[in-house]
Amino acid sequence: MSIITITDSSYSNGRQIAKSAAKRLNYEYADSENILPLVSKEFGVSESKLAQALKDTPSNVGMFSKAKPEHIIFIETLITGYLLKNNIVYYGVVGIPLIQEVSHVLKVNIIANLESRIKNRMKLDNVSQDKARKAVTKEDEQLKKWVEAVYNTDITDPNLYDLVINIGHIKGDDIEDALETIISTVEHKKFQPMTYSLRCMKNVATSCRVRATLAEIDPKMQVKSDEGTIYIYTKAVKKKAQDKVLEMKQKVMRLEGVKHVEVYIDYDLFAKVSHGQ
Amino acid sequence: MKEKLEILLLDDEFIVGNRLGPSLEKVGYEVEVFEDPEKALNRIHEKEFDIVVTDIMMPDVNGIQVLEEVRKKSDTTRVIIITGYATVALAREAMDKGAFDMIAKPFKPSELHSVITKAADSLGYKKNIAKA
Numbered sequence: 001m002s003i004i005t006i007t008d009s010s011y012s013n014g015r016q017i018a019k020s021a022a023k024r025l026n027y028e029y030a031d032s033e034n035i036l037p038l039v040s041k042e043f044g045v046s047e048s049k050l051a052q053a054l055k056d057t058p059s060n061v062g063m064f065s066k067a068k069p070e071h072i073i074f075i076e077t078l079i080t081g082y083l084l085k086n087n088i089v090y091y092g093v094v095g096i097p098l099i100q101e102v103s104h105v106l107k108v109n110i111i112a113n114l115e116s117r118i119k120n121r122m123k124l125d126n127v128s129q130d131k132a133r134k135a136v137t138k139e140d141e142q143l144k145k146w147v148e149a150v151y152n153t154d155i156t157d158p159n160l161y162d163l164v165i166n167i168g169h170i171k172g173d174d175i176e177d178a179l180e181t182i183i184s185t186v187e188h189k190k191f192q193p194m195t196y197s198l199r200c201m202k203n204v205a206t207s208c209r210v211r212a213t214l215a216e217i218d219p220k221m222q223v224k225s226d227e228g229t230i231y232i233y234t235k236a237v238k239k240k241a242q243d244k245v246l247e248m249k250q251k252v253m254r255l256e257g258v259k260h261v262e263v264y265i266d267y268d269l270f271a272k273v274s275h276g277q
Numbered sequence: 278m279k280e281k282l283e284i285l286l287l288d289d290e291f292i293v294g295n296r297l298g299p300s301l302e303k304v305g306y307e308v309e310v311f312e313d314p315e316k317a318l319n320r321i322h323e324k325e326f327d328i329v330v331t332d333i334m335m336p337d338v339n340g341i342q343v344l345e346e347v348r349k350k351s352d353t354t355r356v357i358i359i360t361g362y363a364t365v366a367l368a369r370e371a372m373d374k375g376a377f378d379m380i381a382k383p384f385k386p387s388e389l390h391s392v393i394t395k396a397a398d399s400l401g402y403k404k405n406i407a408k409a
Contacts, residue, residue: 101365103368188373189375190369190372190373191369192372194376194379195379196368196379196380196381197379
């Protein structure tokens with residue numbers, strides 16, 4: 001009745017471990033890639049644009065890129081909604097920093113020896129050692145930058161995880177050992193859902209749903225949710241604040257389970273100057 | 278099996294017991310309400326309750342200590358933690374030490390009723406309980 005999230009450094013076989021764990025536990029398996037068709041269907045954004053949003057490094061994310069912050073919010077919304085179901089193994093980084101306070105989520109990070117990962121890449125993609133080394137290093141850096149830009153978090157920080165497993169040289173035995181460790185840990189009573197943790201997960205999912213609903217207005221807003229009460233923190237110029245608050249409240253109140261909305265405005269100084277206020 | 282499910286409710290805030298106690302009695306439970314953790318622990322040593330509902334942050338004795346004392350006395354008593362200071366660490370510690378469930382304050386009486394119904398079911402009490 002729990003959730004397992006697995007992230008990894010590139011070519012550390014995290015996906016394989018996640019799929020095997022799901023199979024052994026009879027849990028559903030999900031990752032940020034196989035969820036894209038559902039996101040595309042719900043939010044009307046092409047899968048290629050969504051995939052781009054997961055890959056673009058911070059310098060490319062912005063108004064001149066196909067990757068928009070709202071696309072990441074849409075993906076987070078589907079993932080956190082999916083995690084409400086429990087009995088799921090989720091492989092990926094999207095949303096991980098959002099669910100830190102959910103006690104029935106076992107957060108796992110898989111790491112492995114760099115030389116082994118390079119060999120793994122050479123074997124899987126049939127490339128030279130030099131190319132494999134560059135690619136593995138680049139992918140690690142890209143992921144780190146992406147997570148820093150989106151969540152202001154260091155994805156390699158062990159404090160983000162309940163378990164950091166070093167599978168060393170990526171041999172069959174190491175992978176099997178990692179799997180056993182994950183399975184025996186998640187069976188522990190402290191990772192079982194309870195009223196409090198289910199409420200935390202629901203609040204996270206609702207906050208994401210609100211952000212997705214208002215992404216067009218302000219993709220950078222902060223949203224907190226507690227049992228149907230929504231707190232929105234956004235920026236606006238004074239002149240337009242009232243209209244913005246009204247529009248936000250109207251849109252959010254239409255969402256299922258929302259009982260009350262509070263909007264807090266931080267008056268944008270830069271916008272004030274540019275509007276001559 | 279006993280006719281009525283016996284519940285001990287411990288919270289150092291008078292208003293919590295004053296509000297929740299009668300609402301639980303109204304649906305057919307036998308409830309003993311305590312504000313003083315020491316007195317509650319003495320009662321726990323005297324009598325085996327079906328369910329213990331306890332706050333966490335209290336003077337002198339905290340809810341985790343109450344949970345540990347209940348576990349020493351009984352494997353079957355269901356302990357439900359209610360707290361205004363819920364964290365992931367506390368939730369895991371409580372479950373690890375054998376809590377049945379944990380609810381973050383503020384909550385509606387109906388939420389506690391729902392958790393108590395689950396605890397009662399797990400103890401084999403399947404009788405129809407009037408809705409709160």
